Amino acid sequence: MDKATEVVSLARGLAILRAFHAIDAPLGNKEIAERTGLPKATVARLAYTLCAMGYLRQVGPHAQYHLGDKVSTLGYTVLRTLSVRQVAEPLMQAMADRHEMSVALGIGDGPDMIYLHYCSGPETITMRLHIGALVPIAQSAMGRAYMWALPPQARETHMQAIRAAAGPSADAVENGLREAIAEVDRRGFSVSFGDWRREIYAVGAPVWLDRGETILALNCGTRRRDLDPARFQDELGPELMAMSSEIGHRMDQLGASFWGD
Numbered sequence: 001m002d003k004a005t006e007v008v009s010l011a012r013g014l015a016i017l018r019a020f021h022a023i024d025a026p027l028g029n030k031e032i033a034e035r036t037g038l039p040k041a042t043v044a045r046l047a048y049t050l051c052a053m054g055y056l057r058q059v060g061p062h063a064q065y066h067l068g069d070k071v072s073t074l075g076y077t078v079l080r081t082l083s084v085r086q087v088a089e090p091l092m093q094a095m096a097d098r099h100e101m102s103v104a105l106g107i108g109d110g111p112d113m114i115y116l117h118y119c120s121g122p123e124t125i126t127m128r129l130h131i132g133a134l135v136p137i138a139q140s141a142m143g144r145a146y147m148w149a150l151p152p153q154a155r156e157t158h159m160q161a162i163r164a165a166a167g168p169s170a171d172a173v174e175n176g177l178r179e180a181i182a183e184v185d186r187r188g189f190s191v192s193f194g195d196w197r198r199e200i201y202a203v204g205a206p207v208w209l210d211r212g213e214t215i216l217a218l219n220c221g222t223r224r225r226d227l228d229p230a231r232f233q234d235e236l237g238p239e240l241m242a243m244s245s246e247i248g249h250r251m252d253q254l255g256a257s258f259w260g261d
Helices: 003-018 029-036 040-053 071-080 083-099 141-149 152-187 229-254
Strands: 056-059 064-067 102-109 112-120 134-136 190-193 201-209 214-222
Touching: 003 029, 003 040, 029 040, 040 056, 083 102, 083 112, 083 214, 083 229, 102 141, 112 141, 134 141, 141 152, 141 190, 141 201, 141 214, 152 190, 190 229, 201 229, 214 229
Parallel strands: none
Antiparallel strands: 056 064, 102 112, 102 214, 112 134, 190 201, 201 214
């Protein structure tokens, strides 16, 4: 199998896994085909392979499919191989050590940011987050910076997902997020002082990779509330912006894309 065929097969396999949701009943080949747009014959072949590999399991009298236990390790493995993590890690760790705070790198997924990497200082009061953790876009400094950097169409796609997740509070959440985006436009970075969790103060900054084709975001924060908010705005925000620029510069120097070779 050549590389192009492998990529297509991988993309189709991941599409099948994405067709499942946490609250779903088991799905048959027909339901998977409808959700993915793939031919039923392709679904049947790939579902059989995914089942043999442990990423799907067959349940019920009709041998329908549900996610297998092994699928939880798949995303973590993919995240660990991203080339940007190797470039960003020493810069992030240095900042975390310097300020005894947490520093994270993430990318948007619907209404949330997914942590791609996470660093903390040796004595940091940890937020107990990890690679693969989700934080809400609307209330987090990372999410606000990410939304600001997105092109209009991508921003609105995320906004619709955020509204759907917010339910009856959709208008208030959207209005608050748009105000926060406007603040990023003025200062170049975002802040969140207890907006997600009361005890968490953080700043966020966007990261542009692949000549602007890929948008990520950084944050730097702590659970301590005894710090002066001015420190986040006057010191940590500008420092995070400088780190963002350095990550992009180093990726360009290496000729590395977000997803690696």
